[in-house]
Amino acid sequence: MNRQDPRQRNRRGRFAVxxxxxxxxxxxxxxxxxxxxxxxxxxxxxxxxxxxxxxxxRAVPSHRTIRIPAETIFGPRPGASVPSRPVVHVAQPTPGHxxxxxxxxxxxxxxxxxxxxxxxxxxxxxSYTTGWNGAGLGSRGWPRIVxxxxxxxxxNLAVAGTGFMNPGWTNQPVGSRVTEAIRQKPDVVFIAAxxxxxxxxxxxxxxxxxxxxxxxxxxxxxxxxxxxxxxxPTGSPPTRCLALRDHLRRTAASIGAVFIDPLGERWFAxxxxxxxxxxxIHPTDAGHRHMAALVLxxxxxxx
Numbered sequence: 458m459n460r461q462d463p464r465q466r467n468r469r470g471r472f473a474v475x476x477x478x479x480x481x482x483x484x485x486x487x488x489x490x491x492x493x494x495x496x497x498x499x500x501x502x503x504x505x506x507x508x509x510x511x512x513x514x515r516a517v518p519s520h521r522t523i524r525i526p527a528e529t530i531f532g533p534r535p536g537a538s539v540p541s542r543p544v545v546h547v548a549q550p551t552p553g554h555x556x557x558x559x560x561x562x563x564x565x566x567x568x569x570x571x572x573x574x575x576x577x578x579x580x581x582x583x584s585y586t587t588g589w590n591g592a593g594l595g596s597r598g599w600p601r602i603v604x605x606x607x608x609x610x611x612x613n614l615a616v617a618g619t620g621f622m623n624p625g626w627t628n629q630p631v632g633s634r635v636t637e638a639i640r641q642k643p644d645v646v647f648i649a650a651x652x653x654x655x656x657x658x659x660x661x662x663x664x665x666x667x668x669x670x671x672x673x674x675x676x677x678x679x680x681x682x683x684x685x686x687x688x689x690p691t692g693s694p695p696t697r698c699l700a701l702r703d704h705l706r707r708t709a710a711s712i713g714a715v716f717i718d719p720l721g722e723r724w725f726a727x728x729x730x731x732x733x734x735x736x737x738i739h740p741t742d743a744g745h746r747h748m749a750a751l752v753l754x755x756x757x758x759x760x
Contacts, residue, residue, distance in 0.1 A: 572681050572760075574608030576644035581631050581669075584739060585688045585748075586615035586649050592734055593745035600647070602749035607756070612641050620653035621665040632669050639676040646673055646680055651687035651701050659697050663704040674712050682714035683756075688748075689719070690733045690740075692726025715759045717752060724751060 580586050580600040588594035595601060604611040614634045618625030621632070631650045638646060648669065654662040673682060686702035687694070702720050709716035719725075724747070725733055725740075732744030740748060 572607070572609075572645050576607075576609050577612060577641060578604050578607075578609040578645040578647065579612045579638045579641050579643040580615055580647045580649070581634055581638060582615035582647070582649035582685070583619050583625075583653055584615075584617035585652065586647075587613065587617045588745070589617060589739040590734065590736065592739060592741045597742045597745055599745045599749040599752060602746060603752050603756075606749070606753055609645065612638075612643065614638055615649070618653060620650050621662050621669065622657040623653040625653070630665070632665060632672075635669055635672050638673065643677065643680055645683065646677065647683045647685060648673070649685035649688065651698065651705070652689065654701075655695070655697065659700045659704070662697075662701055666701070666705060667708055670708055670712070670714070674714075682709075682712070683717060684709045684714050685717045685752075686719055686721075688724065690725050690738050691730060692723055694720050715756070717755045719751075722751060722755075724748065 578600070586598070586600060588598040593599065596605075598613070600613050600615075601611050603609075614637055616625060616627055616629045616631075616634065618627070619630050622630060624630045624633075631648070648666075651662065651666065670682065670684065673680070684705050686705050687698040689695075689698055699720060702718060706716050706718070708714075723729065725744075729747070732740050732747045734741045734744070
């Protein structure tokens with residue numbers, strides 16, 4: 458019987474132990490090298506394939522390749538457009554003036570100005586501002602009541618029957634009164650019109666209104682502009698009034714003016730129709746007191 462050399466047996470034993478380890482190491486190295494994509498690879502930057510990250514798939518004992526676009530790592534391709542955030546311009550108050558935020562009608566806008574006692578207030582508008590048929594005239598009208606409560610001097614330049622486009626029977630649309638309004642050098646200007654402009658389109662009326670407001674804003678940069686949307690004697694205003702109201706709201710916000718919304722606040726809706734006189738259109742003296750109280754409340758919120 459041949460006896461095997463003990464040293465030979467030891468060598469074979471060590472080989473048997475090492476061989477599985479060597480095969481396992483080779484398999485691991487082969488698996489760690491990602492296969493090239495069949496489509497040649499998505500290009501991130503010119504001439505360079507997208508980077509790949511290999512992660513273990515916990516569902517199956519294999520690997521999946523997740524491609525990360527090269528833009529994520531290196532930034533956009535040369536010449537590619539990059540989306541940017543919109544620039545928002547915020548009006549800054551004039552130095553030495555107090556900033557106010559107006560919240561009437563759900564809006565928040567800023568008006569930089571001082572409007573204390575002794576200030577001058579100019580009013581532009583139609584018969585809702587002049588008073589009509591013996592009601593709301595002079596000291597009984599909402600302009601004088603508001604000014605009296607705030608300690609302001611009143612200059613009422615409103616003309617009955619007019620509008621931003623409507624010249625009325627005196628041929629004096631609101632725009633024709635702007636020069637006089639500026640000449641007064643007021644601290645506050647109220648613009649309350651639009652009710653009488655039903656014969657014109659909303660776009661035409663809105664353009665005329667914007668011209669009035671722009672002239673006042675340019676000539677009186679330190680004055681507080683108060684834009685009052687069209688007033689309606691019931692709770693069912695026509696669509697054109699609502700559309701003009703929405704336009705005026707945007708215009709007010711764009712220049713930092715105070716915006717007051719009689720339609721949204723339902724000045725004469727429901728039980729408040731009792732404040733309208735027998736003609737079904739114009740407020741009574743009680744109606745003007747009602748209007749003044751609402752305007753004063755809006756101004757208080759604005760300041």
